[in-house]
Amino acid sequence: MASEDVLRTHLQELRRGTVVVASLIALRRPGYGYALLQRLAGHGFPVDANTLYPLLRRLEDQGLLTSEWNTEESRPRKFYRTSPDGEAVLDLLLADLTAVQNSMTALLEGEDR
Numbered sequence: 001m002a003s004e005d006v007l008r009t010h011l012q013e014l015r016r017g018t019v020v021v022a023s024l025i026a027l028r029r030p031g032y033g034y035a036l037l038q039r040l041a042g043h044g045f046p047v048d049a050n051t052l053y054p055l056l057r058r059l060e061d062q063g064l065l066t067s068e069w070n071t072e073e074s075r076p077r078k079f080y081r082t083s084p085d086g087e088a089v090l091d092l093l094l095a096d097l098t099a100v101q102n103s104m105t106a107l108l109e110g111e112d113r
Contacts, residue, residue, distance in 0.1 A: 019047055021097065023055065024082050024090040027065060032077040056080055064089055 022045045026036055033053055040047050059065040064086035070077050082090065 015045065018097075019045055019051070019055065020059070021090065021093050023052075023059065024064065024086050024093070027080050027082045027086075030079045030081040032070075032079050036080070059086070 019040070022040055022043065023036065026039050026043075031039065033049070033056060036056075037047060037049060037052055040052075056065065060067055060080065064083055065080045066083045067078050067080045070079055
């Protein structure tokens with residue numbers, strides 16, 4: 001059996017791209033960073049805050065998320081939402097993820113292509 005460190009490294013690599021997809025899906029409903037951390041963790045995507053906040057800024061810079069400040073509560077919070085461009089990219093990413101899953105299933109089942 002592979003060492004725990006080796007397994008942890010490969011799991012981290014596997015999940016790195018899926019966190020982008022999961023965030024774009026979750027932010028179809030507006031949310032702020034901490035709530036997103038909790039929501040992702042609750043769905044099996046534990047993400048460190050030091051990873052998520054730069055990711056949110058990067059997705060916003062790429063035009064895949066929009067944001068606005070909510071100052072109505074006692075503590076101002078920046079809410080993010082998946083933009084129309086983000087929805088388009090999400091559709092492509094989900095299609096590719098499905099293709100990868102289908103290819104993996106075929107390999108597991110020993111199918112030749």
